[in-house]
Amino acid sequence: MDEKIIDRALNGEINAYEKIVFEYERKVYNIAFRMFKNKTDAEDMAQEVFIKIYQKLNLFNFKSSFSTWIYRITVNTCLDEIRKRKREKNISLESDYQKEIESNYKEPERTLDSNEKLKKVEKVLYDLNEKHRVVIVLRDINGFSYDEIAKILDIKKGTVKSRISRARSKLIEKMELFDENERLNNREGGVK
Amino acid sequence: MKCEEVRENISLYKDQMLSEEKMKKIDKHLDNCKTCMQEYKILKDILSEISSLENKELPNSFHDNLMKKIEKGGIKKEKRKLTFVKFTKIVSPLMVASILIAVWYSGIGLNDVEPKKVFDEKKPVNRMLKAVPESQVSKVDSAKNIKMQTTSLSLETKDEDNLKAISNDTKKAEKTLLVVNNEEKNVSEKDINGYLYGFLIGILTLILVFKKIKRRDKNEK
Numbered sequence: 001m002d003e004k005i006i007d008r009a010l011n012g013e014i015n016a017y018e019k020i021v022f023e024y025e026r027k028v029y030n031i032a033f034r035m036f037k038n039k040t041d042a043e044d045m046a047q048e049v050f051i052k053i054y055q056k057l058n059l060f061n062f063k064s065s066f067s068t069w070i071y072r073i074t075v076n077t078c079l080d081e082i083r084k085r086k087r088e089k090n091i092s093l094e095s096d097y098q099k100e101i102e103s104n105y106k107e108p109e110r111t112l113d114s115n116e117k118l119k120k121v122e123k124v125l126y127d128l129n130e131k132h133r134v135v136i137v138l139r140d141i142n143g144f145s146y147d148e149i150a151k152i153l154d155i156k157k158g159t160v161k162s163r164i165s166r167a168r169s170k171l172i173e174k175m176e177l178f179d180e181n182e183r184l185n186n187r188e189g190g191v192k
Numbered sequence: 193m194k195c196e197e198v199r200e201n202i203s204l205y206k207d208q209m210l211s212e213e214k215m216k217k218i219d220k221h222l223d224n225c226k227t228c229m230q231e232y233k234i235l236k237d238i239l240s241e242i243s244s245l246e247n248k249e250l251p252n253s254f255h256d257n258l259m260k261k262i263e264k265g266g267i268k269k270e271k272r273k274l275t276f277v278k279f280t281k282i283v284s285p286l287m288v289a290s291i292l293i294a295v296w297y298s299g300i301g302l303n304d305v306e307p308k309k310v311f312d313e314k315k316p317v318n319r320m321l322k323a324v325p326e327s328q329v330s331k332v333d334s335a336k337n338i339k340m341q342t343t344s345l346s347l348e349t350k351d352e353d354n355l356k357a358i359s360n361d362t363k364k365a366e367k368t369l370l371v372v373n374n375e376e377k378n379v380s381e382k383d384i385n386g387y388l389y390g391f392l393i394g395i396l397t398l399i400l401v402f403k404k405i406k407r408r409d410k411n412e413k
Binding site: 025 | 200201202209234235238243244247248250251263
């Protein structure tokens, strides 16, 4: 991002800030979408992120990368919201998804086409806890490097490495469990 | 390399985040171990599915709504918050400085340690003399002696020259007494003033700091 545009936005030029929004809104929205399950939450989060960025623009340190700074605010806003909801409701997003997964897959046996495969992956992704989900979202959906993720999450590269490994094995574990449940459900369906 | 170690590192292997040596070892192992190869394939499949998750399009109204909120809200720029750590960082040197000034002015310096030993502070006269250096004390004594001498002499002798000389001495002695008395007065005033200055500086610093914080709070609201 051009420093001049940031400077102009800092001086209160709304047009300059709009340029910043144009540049990042899609990615911010998509990160938020992958952290939550639905469009409404993703939209609310992304809007909150850009309002926060506008308010905190004067705190941006020009020595670091502007995009990293934006994604850090995005991730932190999402994580804060997820944790807040967990505390308030005491019902995690994961358990919502578990229920959804359970209800959806009591269907008669049939082969999964590619679209359904994606849906399955998506559901398993949302079944991860937010700490693991965020590294998968950043690394495997958005393609950030390990170094970038370390900066976004403000953790050491070594921690990023172990967290990504852990998150991926959880993902595989849950996928296998999911397949197992599916097989069991189908068998029950077959008996009936 | 053992299967366990390979599986621990399989994710980093996939991203080529291992040392060259380890990469080669795992390559070799995967060529010979079907179970580990199977694990690797599962990981690759899942990750390729995940990466093929499509980017979602922004809702139509997203951008306009956001810009409206920003323009209309007249959102205030966030000020750097004065945290407790920053607060103590600013205030503590000022406090230390004011205390030092107070101590310095009040004359509780190291120089006063010795006179305290020599004089009994409970006696009011000595308390007055406390701050007067010894040389000055002796001046007072000699001046008093001379005065006494002159009064006795003036009664007994009528020698004019003597009288003149003595009266000169008396004048001198009176002057010295005056000077010494003034110094005593100055010292005791300095004592009280010192405490006052120190106290006032301390209070002023605190008032200034608290006013500044209040103003910041108001601005943030």
